[in-house]
Each structure stands twice: as C-alpha cells, then as structure tokens.
Amino acid sequence: MNQQTLSSGDYVVFAIYFIIVAGYGLWVYKRKHNADATSKDYFLAEGSLTWWAIGASLIASNISAEQFIGTSGSAFKMGLAISTYEWMAAITLIIVAVFFIPVYLRNKIFTMPQFLHERYNSTVAMIMAIFWLLLYIVVNLMSILYLGALAISNIADININACIILLAVFAVVITLGGMKVIGYTDVIQVAVLVLGGLVAVYLALNKLSEYTNTPGLVSGLNYLHDQAKDHFHMILKKDNDNYMDLPGLSVLIGGMWIVNLNYWGCNQYITQRALGANLKTARGGILFAAVLKLLMPVIVVLPGIAAYVLHEKGMFHKEMLSSSGVLDPNKAYPSLLSLLPSGLKGLSFAALTAAIVASLAGKANSIATIFTLDIYKKAINPEATDKKLVNLGKMSVIVAMALGVLLSFVIGEKLMGEGKQGFQYIQEYTGFVSPGIFAMFILGFFWKKATSNAALFATIGGFIFSCFFKLCPRFIDLSFLSPYGFSKLALQDDKVTKLYEIPFLDRMGFVFVLCVIGMYIISKIENARGVVPNGLVVDTSMFKTSRAFTAGALIVTGIVVALYSIFW
Known part of the structure; x- marks a missing residue:
C-alpha cells in the first residue's frame, strides 16, 4: 500500500472537518442571509465582517496549494529565502492599511475596475476587468485546482482528475453563500490550516531530533539548521543557483515590492475582504493578517527544509521521484505527511484542503463580483435588479469553476506538472x-x-x-x-x-x-x-492611524527587521 495513503481514521478526521465547515457555512447563511440583500451585501458582505474575520479571510484566501506545495517545494530547493514572499508581505499589508484602504473607502470604491472607471475612464476599466477575469481563471483558478489536486492525489491515492472535480464542487458550495459565508468559514479554515501545518512541522522536527542524542523539538530545530546551513539565508548571492528566482537585495529594495504591493493593494481577490468594512475594522483586520503572515514560513517553509534534510539522510527517495524518475520538489510536503500517524495525517490533509478550498472560494467570488458589477451591470444591463445580479453572480461562479476544471485537465500538467516549481511559475508570469x-x-x-x-x-x-x-x-x-x-x-x-x-x-x-x-x-x-x-x-488626514494600530505595526516591522538581520 502507498505509504502516504490515508487510513480510515484519517478519513474520519477529514469528514469531521468537512461537516464542521459545511454546517457552519449553512448556519451563517441562514442567520445572516437576507432575501432582499443587495448585490454589494452579497459580494462584499458590506458592514458584516469583523476585524478577525477580515484578517483570517485574507490569509485563507492567500494561503493555498501554491504555498503548501509550491513554497515548500521552493524551500526544499532554495531554503528560507523563499520566506521573503511572506515576511515582506507583512510590511506590505501595513502599507496597504495605512495608504491604500483609506483611499478606497473614502471614495466608496468596491471593485478594482470601479476605481479605474472613476479615476481614468470606462475604456481602461473595461479592458482591465476583462483582463482580470482571464488572469483569475486561466492562471489562478487553474493553478490552485491543479496543484491542490496533485497534492491530494499524492496523499490520498485518488485519481488527480477526481480530486480536481471534488475540490471545485466543495469550493462552489462555499462560494454560493456569498462573502459572508466565505469570510466566516475562513476563520475555521485558517484555524485548521495553522493547526494542521504546525502538527506536520512538530513531527518533522521530532523525526530530525532522532539523529541527535537529545530528542525534542529544540534539538530537531538545531539539527535542521546545522545540517542545512546553506538553506538558512534570506539574501542569496549571485553565485547561488537560485539567484534568478530571488536576486539578492532586489527582495528588499527592488521588484519584490511591486509583487507585494500589487498583490495586496491592487487585487480584487484580496482587497475585497476589507472594502465592505469601515476604516477601523478594515485596518484591524489587515494588521491581524500581517501578524499571521509572520507565522506562515513556519508552516510552509520549514517543512520543505526538513524534507530536504530527511531526503539527504536517505528518506523520501521513492516518494519524491516524478513518474520519469526525476526529483520533484513539489512532492516535499506530501512526502513529509507520510511521517504522520493515523488521525494526525487526516488533520494535515484537512489543513491542505482548507487552504485550497478557501482560496478557490475567494477567487471565484472575486470573478463573480467583477463580471457582475463591472461588466454585466455597466456594459450589458445597467438596469439589472440586485436580485438578478446576485443570481447571475452565482451562475458565474459555477461557469468560472467549470472553466478552471477544464483548463486543469488540458494544460495543468504541462505548465505545473511533475518537477516544476509551481509557485515560481505563478510569480514570474503574473x-x-x-x-x-x-x-x-x-x-x-x-x-x-x-x-x-x-x-x-x-x-x-x-x-x-x-x-x-x-x-x-x-x-x-x-x-x-x-x-x-x-x-x-x-x-x-x-x-x-x-x-x-x-x-x-x-x-x-x-x-x-x-x-x-x-x-x-x-x-x-x-x-x-x-x-x-x-x-x-485624497487628504493627509485619511492616513492617520490609531495608537493601537501604530503600536502593532511597529511590532510587526521590528520582528521582520530582526528576522532579516538574524538570517541575512
């Protein structure tokens, strides 16, 4: 039997996770759903999300298969340096909270094409609306579905095409409830992915500590650092084989800022979580997301480095080979899960699924929002009622997910199959x-x-x-x-x-x-x-922050500076 195949106990744990998420989502929908809800209420959950729901939803939407699988694979290959996408994002989120969100909220901007329409003209807005739809479906939905299904297929020994379909169906069920359901179920998704990720890291470090005289978490972490010192540098030198992906100081003073500021500040998929709230709530949620971002490398980077050391010690040779016999970094995280006992493997499997489904749901909701509010209402039927817009949004979710599934079947393997770094592929071509x-x-x-x-x-x-x-x-x-x-x-x-x-x-x-x-x-x-x-x-008073936010922002910034100083 495949060493990574789930046991009956694992499926029980996963079933409990599924029932809790689906049940809570249904409860939120019935309690908060209004038959006469406006389209903005459905797509943006206007005024309904708390700061902790916004922060959790931001992270749940961001952390997906490309992090668990792609980032862990990149960590296996290049080490801690890949954490720059997470730790620089923490600083970026603070910048977005201080300077970007006030502009959006003060000018009542609810979608990115709407911003372009009001600031420039309808031509620019329509071109970008169509572009974003294509980008979200062709690159994002397809990549999340394929990479997620690839990981689940390796872990659960299920046909990859069946995994793609099951993930899509699960995500559609969550998405059809609207942003309220997505936002509040994302709180559970984040709790599950953090808990499951920490369990995997804990057991990996314990396994590494067996090579020392003093088994334990700290001993395993020290052994990991000693055995992979070349994997614990944040700034890569020019002679490093991975310099093309992370070119030295450019991660601090160059293009990495464009990657992060564009993603976190100019991206419907992300900003949508905060655009339905007031400024205080939105800033609180974004700061909470920045704090969670500091934790993410522990969950998605350390496993990749641990898999690298264990592989060097003779483990995972069979599990990490592609069908053609080539070492595949994308199999680092699934291989690591083979160490987990029954039940805990199901928890980590649920964590991975939570990350994938939350991202799919968030992406699909953004697609529906842009298509319905920025294309259909503005260019096709300006007189459409809110009820019609909501129903059309639900239909567009199903169509978008179906297209994502089809693309995953047709080109997923070619672009992000075995042996390829899916995370780096997404970053470069975006x-x-x-x-x-x-x-x-x-x-x-x-x-x-x-x-x-x-x-x-x-x-x-x-x-x-x-x-x-x-x-x-x-x-x-x-x-x-x-x-x-x-x-x-x-x-x-x-x-x-x-x-x-x-x-x-x-x-x-x-x-x-x-x-x-x-x-x-x-x-x-x-x-x-x-x-x-x-x-x-735009006026300077918009950018003033509360003392609590300023204190939190300074703490987050200080931690990031300290991390770069330690692991330079």
Whole structure:
C-alpha cells in the first residue's frame, strides 16, 4: 500500500472537518442571509465582517496549494529565502492599511475596475476587468485546482482528475453563500490550516531530533539548521543557483515590492475582504493578517527544509521521484505527511484542503463580483435588479469553476506538472502584467495629473516591456546590465551560445520604472493640451492611524527587521 495513503481514521478526521465547515457555512447563511440583500451585501458582505474575520479571510484566501506545495517545494530547493514572499508581505499589508484602504473607502470604491472607471475612464476599466477575469481563471483558478489536486492525489491515492472535480464542487458550495459565508468559514479554515501545518512541522522536527542524542523539538530545530546551513539565508548571492528566482537585495529594495504591493493593494481577490468594512475594522483586520503572515514560513517553509534534510539522510527517495524518475520538489510536503500517524495525517490533509478550498472560494467570488458589477451591470444591463445580479453572480461562479476544471485537465500538467516549481511559475508570469498595473494604480492614487491614455500606456506597454526584457537577451547584448543579471551557456540552434538573463524580479523593477516615466511624459503632454483628469478625494488626514494600530505595526516591522538581520 502507498505509504502516504490515508487510513480510515484519517478519513474520519477529514469528514469531521468537512461537516464542521459545511454546517457552519449553512448556519451563517441562514442567520445572516437576507432575501432582499443587495448585490454589494452579497459580494462584499458590506458592514458584516469583523476585524478577525477580515484578517483570517485574507490569509485563507492567500494561503493555498501554491504555498503548501509550491513554497515548500521552493524551500526544499532554495531554503528560507523563499520566506521573503511572506515576511515582506507583512510590511506590505501595513502599507496597504495605512495608504491604500483609506483611499478606497473614502471614495466608496468596491471593485478594482470601479476605481479605474472613476479615476481614468470606462475604456481602461473595461479592458482591465476583462483582463482580470482571464488572469483569475486561466492562471489562478487553474493553478490552485491543479496543484491542490496533485497534492491530494499524492496523499490520498485518488485519481488527480477526481480530486480536481471534488475540490471545485466543495469550493462552489462555499462560494454560493456569498462573502459572508466565505469570510466566516475562513476563520475555521485558517484555524485548521495553522493547526494542521504546525502538527506536520512538530513531527518533522521530532523525526530530525532522532539523529541527535537529545530528542525534542529544540534539538530537531538545531539539527535542521546545522545540517542545512546553506538553506538558512534570506539574501542569496549571485553565485547561488537560485539567484534568478530571488536576486539578492532586489527582495528588499527592488521588484519584490511591486509583487507585494500589487498583490495586496491592487487585487480584487484580496482587497475585497476589507472594502465592505469601515476604516477601523478594515485596518484591524489587515494588521491581524500581517501578524499571521509572520507565522506562515513556519508552516510552509520549514517543512520543505526538513524534507530536504530527511531526503539527504536517505528518506523520501521513492516518494519524491516524478513518474520519469526525476526529483520533484513539489512532492516535499506530501512526502513529509507520510511521517504522520493515523488521525494526525487526516488533520494535515484537512489543513491542505482548507487552504485550497478557501482560496478557490475567494477567487471565484472575486470573478463573480467583477463580471457582475463591472461588466454585466455597466456594459450589458445597467438596469439589472440586485436580485438578478446576485443570481447571475452565482451562475458565474459555477461557469468560472467549470472553466478552471477544464483548463486543469488540458494544460495543468504541462505548465505545473511533475518537477516544476509551481509557485515560481505563478510569480514570474503574473509579473508580466504587475508592474504596469501597479504604476497605473499608484499614480492614480497620489498624482492627480495622471491621464487615461497614460494608464492605457502602462497597461499595454507594461506587458510589452516585460516580454521585451524576457525575450530580447536571446538576440540583443544586455551585458551592460551586469549588476542585475548574469550570462550562462546554453544550447541554441545546435550551437553553444552565451545568453544573458535578467531575474524576473529585476525585470519587474525595470518595467515599473519605464511605465512610470511613460505615464509622466504622456500625462504632461496631455495636461499641456488642456486635458483635466478625474481625481480622487485624497487628504493627509485619511492616513492617520490609531495608537493601537501604530503600536502593532511597529511590532510587526521590528520582528521582520530582526528576522532579516538574524538570517541575512
């Protein structure tokens, strides 16, 4: 029998988890559902979510298969450095809470396309609404479904296609209840994923401590550090094999800021959780999410490093091989779960499922929100009633999930199958559009002279610039950018050729700067011609924070600084 196959006790634990989440979701729906609820109430849970529900929902929506499987796989390969996505996000969340959320709430912005419509024009808003729908379905839904199903298939010995379908159905059931159900069930999902993740880490460290004379958690952690010292550096040097993924100081002063600020501040999927609350509640929830972010590397990074050390000690050789016999980092976390006894393995299995389903539900709700409020109501049927919009939103959830399932069947294995780092794939290819979008948002927030044509330039030009910096090193000598990349030998047209590559985080930084410069020039030209852009209400009083929030933000920032100082 497969060592990782679940026992009957594991299925009992998983069934209890499923019943609790489904039952609580049904209770929330019946208690808080209003037959005459507005579309904003359904999609945004306007005024209904508490700070702790917002914070938990933010993390539940963010932590999914790409973290449990992809990040653990990257940790197996490159170590603690991959934690930069989590710890830098904690600082980013504070910035979003202080500067971004007040702008959205003061101007009554409920969706990202709505922001673009009010700040620029309907053309920019519609282009980006359609783009976001495609991105969320083709990249996000598909990747979450496929990576999640791949992990569950490895653990439970269930056909991967069946896993994809079951995950989609579970997520649809949660999503159809609206944002209230998603927000409050996410509290349970986060509790389960944190508990299950900590159990897996605890037992992995205990297993490592068996190689020492003093078994125990601390002994296992010290042994892990001693055996994998090269895996405990946050800033990678240029001679590191993983430099292309995390290029040194760029994680502190370069493209990582664009990744995080765009994801946490300009992303319907994330900001939607806070847009239905008042400023105090929204900020409290985001600060709570920042605190939880500090904990995430313990749950999704340490397991990958532990799997690396155990693999070096002779374990998991069979479990971590792909079907073609190649070492597959994405199997690090599922392999680690094979150490768990019956019952606890079911808990960790439930934690993984919770992370996947919560992310799927959040993504599907955002797809329904954008399609219903920003495309259907604005361009197709402006007179649609709230009841019709809610029903259409439910239908769009089912259609979007069905498309995600179909894409997972057709191209999931090709893009994120065995041997590939799914997490890095998602980050790099989302990065083709992030710099332009972030430039458009940040200037739209804080520079009233930015025009609609400048925003269009950032949207389209940012993608073109990203493609240029990705492809042109094959044809053009960019060695003058030597501090930001390196050359390598490659076989091209049956000849050994020296190719110059730019790490994608640095590439994002270059593109962002070019987009800002382009927007500035275009806006200045149009301003001189008498074009007066639409402005938002922005004043310095909006950015004042309470003493409690300031104290919490300083504590979080101090912890991040300390972590980077210790593990530099």
